[in-house]
Amino acid sequence: DSGVTQTPKHLITATGQRVTLRCSPRSGDLSVYWYQQSLDQGLQFLIQYYNGEERAKGNILERFSAQQFPDLHSELNLSSLELGDSALYFCASSVGLETDTQYFGPGTRLTVL
């Protein structure tokens, strides 16, 4: 158990819908990262928050957004869902520095029908 929790574990929804994925980092970690794992793209970095502020953006679509709240949990919002958004979404957390290990949650499997 990494100490990072993600809910829900599974999510099935229809095209055009909007969903919210939630992540609670390890106690004491200030950085939260979101990654997408799909068969065709592999593991791709989406976005990073550090202590409530956006720190880095990766290959995140404009239909996707995220935020980190004062209690440091984070939410990833996916809207206008398409079939191709079906993937495993991971949250990771670290203390904050580039040398810090990122600890991954169990992931949320999103299926868009």
Add this chain to the structure above:
Amino acid sequence: AQSVTQPDIHITVSEGASLELRCNYSYGATPYLFWYVQSPGQGLQLLLKYFSGDTLVQGIKGFEAEFKRSQSSFNLRKPSVHWSDAAEYFCAVVGNTDKLIFGTGTRLQVFP
């Protein structure tokens, strides 16, 4: 641009045999390198990491990896594989702005 290459998509070994998973990276500065393992339906678990110092690093579950700057490699090894080691293995490098850049992964299958 930073990148990680894992040349072997799928490797099959017999239980008890030795294992080496290859990883090559492209990064201009001193790399911070990681190996993660993903069991079916699970998240990613850190096996080991290299930041600096001794180029041979020891990890969990009996794994080790050797950093070779001249070859831009960070290969993962285990002297004797167990059936429970069957999983997908990802090599990663920390790129700009702290994000992890992952290789495409190597799926390990272990035969009894």
